[in-house]
Amino acid sequence: MYELTGVTRRHTRGKDVVDALAGVDLTIADGDRLVVQGPTGGGKSTLLQMLGGLDRPTSGSVLLDGVDLAGLSEARLTEVRGEKIGFVFQSFNLIPTLTAQENVETALVPLGVKPKERRKRAAEALASVGLGERLGHVPGELSGGQQQRVAIARALVKQPRVLLADEPTGNLDEATRDEIMDVLEARCEEHGLTFVMVTHDSHLARRAPRLVTLREGVLVPS
Numbered sequence: 001m002y003e004l005t006g007v008t009r010r011h012t013r014g015k016d017v018v019d020a021l022a023g024v025d026l027t028i029a030d031g032d033r034l035v036v037q038g039p040t041g042g043g044k045s046t047l048l049q050m051l052g053g054l055d056r057p058t059s060g061s062v063l064l065d066g067v068d069l070a071g072l073s074e075a076r077l078t079e080v081r082g083e084k085i086g087f088v089f090q091s092f093n094l095i096p097t098l099t100a101q102e103n104v105e106t107a108l109v110p111l112g113v114k115p116k117e118r119r120k121r122a123a124e125a126l127a128s129v130g131l132g133e134r135l136g137h138v139p140g141e142l143s144g145g146q147q148q149r150v151a152i153a154r155a156l157v158k159q160p161r162v163l164l165a166d167e168p169t170g171n172l173d174e175a176t177r178d179e180i181m182d183v184l185e186a187r188c189e190e191h192g193l194t195f196v197m198v199t200h201d202s203h204l205a206r207r208a209p210r211l212v213t214l215r216e217g218v219l220v221p222s
């Protein structure tokens with residue numbers, strides 16, 4: 001579970017000061033599915049980066065299962081991300097020269113999983129997102145929705161506890177958006193994942209079991 005207390009992220013450049021987050025308190029229970037919405041510049045991506053240990057607060061604490069991510073060394077943070085946290089981004093972030101299978105396997109290399117086991121788990125993860133027939137294709141041979149499925153398989157193959165998604169359907173048409181959301185929700189349900197998604201899309205916000213709104217770095221009632 002996450003417990004955020006007084007999380008502030010201040011950016012200072014010369015005399016300019018921007019609080020991307022300004023004293024956020026938030027608890028996210030294990031298995032929660034939370035959507036974060038709000039106007040552009042409201043701090044949504046910054047919040048996701050805090051949850052993922054990709055950025056640190058300038059003050060406040062970000063506890064994940066009782067451990068303050070803000071206080072961990074870079075090496076330990078990398079380990080926590082590798083073990084517990086999967087990420088999905090708007091832009092898929094696949095390696096264009098690798099096949100779907102190889103892209104998914106990349107998530108297991110830092111965990112020391114042996115090649116044979118990597119291949120097996122990557123194939124299973126791709127099958128679980130409906131891409132079992134496309135293992136040998138490179139991203140350029142796949143549609144946007146299929147590429148996002150590869151990215152979801154890559155996030156899930158290490159069996160994380162938490163899945164963080166930043167506008168995961170932002171580059172997709174409406175029908176594909178709904179398919180991808182169905183895949184994400186089904187996988188989260190099946191594995192009891194804690195799921196936090198940032199979106200501008202009011203349709204997605206409406207189907208969220210739990211919704212919070214960030215405006216100017218502050219959580220406001222949704």
Ligand SMILES: Nc1ncnc2c1ncn2[C@@H]1O[C@H](COP(=O)(O)OP(=O)(O)OP(=O)(O)O)[C@@H](O)[C@H]1O
Binds near residue numbers: 011044045046047
């Ligand atoms: N490295 C940085 N230096 C200065 N300001 C920054 C930096 N990163 C983010 N900010 C500022 O922090 C605020 C919050 O940014 P953030 O990207 O978290 O917002 P957002 O809600 O995700 O926006 P969007 O919906 O447009 O993606 C913005 O005003 C942004 O300009």
